[in-house]
Amino acid sequence: MSTTVEPAAVASGDAVRDAVHEVAGRAKQAARALAVAPRQAKDAALTALADALVANAEQIIAANQEDLERGERTGLAPNLADRLRLDHPRIAAIAQAVRDIVRLPDPVGEVVRGSTLPNGLQLRQVRVPMGVIGMVYEARPNVTIDAAALALKSGNAAVLRGGSAAESTNTVLVGLIRAALESAGLPADAVATIDPWGREGVQHLMRARGLVDLLVPRGGAGLIRTVVENSTVPVIETGTGNCHVYVDASADPQMALEVTLNAKMRRTSVCNAAETLLVHSSLADSFLPTVLTALKEAGVRLHADERALAAARALGIEAEPATEDDWFTEYLAAEIAVGVVDDLDQAIGHIRTYSSGHTEAILTSDLRAANRFTAEIDSAVVAVNASTAFTDGAEFGLGAEVGISTQKLHARGPMGLAELTSTKWIVTGNGQTRP
C-alpha cells in the first residue's frame, strides 16, 4: 500500500519471477495428483473447508479487521470496504456456497463424444482438468474461497492473486484451504497465493507459459484489460456487462416496463444489470414517458439522447444529455443511458457498436423482430421478453459459476465447472496401423 517505490523492488525482478515460478511449478506438480483424484477426495476437502471456515470464523474476522483498518488509514472507498468486510453471516454464506459446490456433479471424466471407427478403434473424448488455473481478482475475500473451490472441484490447481487490500484475510483463508486439502490426502500446493509478490508477481504469472494453463481475471474493466493485453498464457475475459434492453414497437408496454425496471434495478452493481435502454420511436409518446417516469421514481439517474431528453423535459424530469462515453459505460449504479431508435436495424446497430457482448434483451411481440434480434446480436446471451438479470450460472441450472465469459473462445456466457475443463481423446485399439 506504500506510495513510494521500495528500494529493492527493481533489483529484485528476477527473484520475484523465480518465486512466482516456484509457486506455479509446485501447483503444476500438485495438479497431476488432483487431475486423477476421485470425486470423493475432492468433496472431502471441500467439506473440510466449509467446516473450517465456520470453526475459524473469529480468526478470519480478526484478520479481516486488520485489512479494514489498514483500508481506513489508506482511504479505501466505502463500497470497496463493504466488499472486503467479513462477518459471521457472510462467512456462513461462503461456507454454504462451498457445500453447494460439493453437491454438484464432477465434470472430470465425463464422456463428451465417443464412437467406434470402421477399423475397430474405440474413440472417447473425455473431460479433463485444465491443470493450473490462475485467478486474478480484486479485494473480495469471498472470491478466494469461491475460486479455489471451483478449481478444486474441477480437478485443477489454483494460483490466486487477490487484491492487496484483502491480504491479511486471504492469508488466513488460503491457509484453511491448504489444510483442508491435506486433511483429504490431497497436496496443499494445489491452492497457493502469490499475494506476497504484489503486482510484480502478477506480471510473471501472466507470462508463465508452461506453468499456467488458464488465467481468469475477475473484476473491473481495467483489471481485465491489463490481464488480456499483457498475458501470454490463455485468458478468459469475464464480467464486463454493458447490457442493453430494446423495447420494440410491438412490445407489451406493461411487460416492457417491468422487465426494464428489473433489468436496471434488481441489483445495480452486477454485470447482468441493464445500462442502456433503447426505445422504438413509435413509442415516444406512450411507453417512453411511462418508463422515464418510472425510472426516475426508482431513483435512476438518466443520460438521454436528444429525443429521450425532449421527452424527459416535457415531463419535467431531470436528465443529462448522453455523451458518446455514456453509450460505452457500465454504470454499475442507479444510472442508465436512454436512446430512441427508428427501427430494429438501428437498435441492432447501436448494440453491436457499444455492447460488451454480455447480455441484451428485446421486448417485442413480433416474431420476425425476435428472430432477427437473436440471430444478429453478437452477445453471450440474447433474451426475448425476459430480464437481463437471468444471465447467471445458477439461474441457468449450471450450478456455481466462475463468472460470465464475454469472449467467444472456449466459454461464452456463465462459466460453470465444465468450462474449467479441457478434453482429451482416448483411442483404444488392438494394434491398428494407418494405411
Add this chain to the structure above:
Amino acid sequence: MSTTVEPAAVASGDAVRDAVHEVAGRAKQAARALAVAPRQAKDAALTALADALVANAEQIIAANQEDLERGERTGLAPNLADRLRLDHPRIAAIAQAVRDIVRLPDPVGEVVRGSTLPNGLQLRQVRVPMGVIGMVYEARPNVTIDAAALALKSGNAAVLRGGSAAESTNTVLVGLIRAALESAGLPADAVATIDPWGREGVQHLMRARGLVDLLVPRGGAGLIRTVVENSTVPVIETGTGNCHVYVDASADPQMALEVTLNAKMRRTSVCNAAETLLVHSSLADSFLPTVLTALKEAGVRLHADERALAAARALGIEAEPATEDDWFTEYLAAEIAVGVVDDLDQAIGHIRTYSSGHTEAILTSDLRAANRFTAEIDSAVVAVNASTAFTDGAEFGLGAEVGISTQKLHARGPMGLAELTSTKWIVTGNGQTRP
C-alpha cells in the same frame, strides 16, 4: 523477397496498420452477413469455388510458376518448393477437398444444450460463427483454399496471410474465392488477404482486438511461437507434434513393431508422426534389438540414449547419442530418438517433460498400465495399442480439419468445423423478471 530494407518501410508503420485494419474491418462487416447465411448459400459458394479451381487451373499454374521461379532465384529449399508447387492433379485434389467440405453438415445453428427453467424461460445454447478468423501460414497454396473453405462453411470471414513465397499463387486463389462468394450472393470481403503488407501486416493482425475474433497459426514451431507470444487476439496453437510411442514390458512384440514403424514411417513430415520411442528395460534384449534393426532397415536415423546406444552398437547398427535437444525435437524426417525406461513412471515422466502435447501411444497388454497412461499423460490424444498416425480429423470422423490443437483452451486435438464456432445462449420468455 528483397534482403534490403525498403526506405518507406519504417515510416509507413501507421499506413500498414490502417490498411490491415481496413481489410479486417471489411471482413467484420462481411462476417455479419455470413453468420446468418443459410447453408445453401455457403455450399453454393464452395461449389462455385471448386468449379473455378478446375476451370482456371492454367492461370493458377502460371502464377505458381512465377512463385517457383522467384523461389529458385532466392534459394527456396527443395522441400519448401515442393509444398509450394501446384499442378493439375494437385489442383484437382484441392477442388475435391472443397467438395468434401460441401458435404459436411453446417455446424452453425446446432443446439448444443437446452432446457426449460422452472419459471418457464426457454434456454438454448446454439452454435454461432466466431466472426473473423485470421489464418497465418506458410507458403502452401492448398492451405489458402482449405482455410477459406472451412471458415466459410462455418459462417466465418477469413483474413489470410500465406507465406510470401506463394504470393502470386495466393493472389489468384483469393481472387477465385472472392468471385465464388459473389456468385452465391455473399460478400466478397468475407475472404481477404493481407499478403501485400508482408510481415509487418501480420504484426497488426495479431493485435487487431475487436476486429479479429480468432487467430490460427499453421506451420512450424517458430511461426506458432511468434504468433502466440505477440498476439493480443485469441489464438489457437496447432500442429507441433513431438509424439511418443512407449512399448511397455507386457506389449505384444509384433504389434509393437508394426505400430512403431507405422507411427514413425507412414509419413514422416506430418505432425502425428512419432519422434521418440521409449522401450521398457525388460525388453532390452528382445524387442529393443528387433525394433532398432527394423528402424535402421527402414532408413531411420537413430538418436539413442546410453542403453539403446549399447544395444545398437551390439548389433553393429549406427546410432548417435541422443542429446537433451533430441528429446524435444520434432524431426519431421526419418529420424527418431530412442530411450530405455525402467518402468511406466519413468515413461510417463519423460513424456510429460518433453512432449508437445499432441499424441502419445502405449503398447501394452496390462490394463492397469493402459489406464494409468491414458489418465496421466496430458496430451490431446492418448492411444492404447494404436498408431499415433490416427490423430486426424477425417480419421476421427470429424470431416476436414483446420489442424490439430495442442492447447487446452477451446479445442484440443483435431479441429473440425465445430471448433471454428462459438456458442450463444438464447433465452425466450414471456415477461419473466428475476426476484
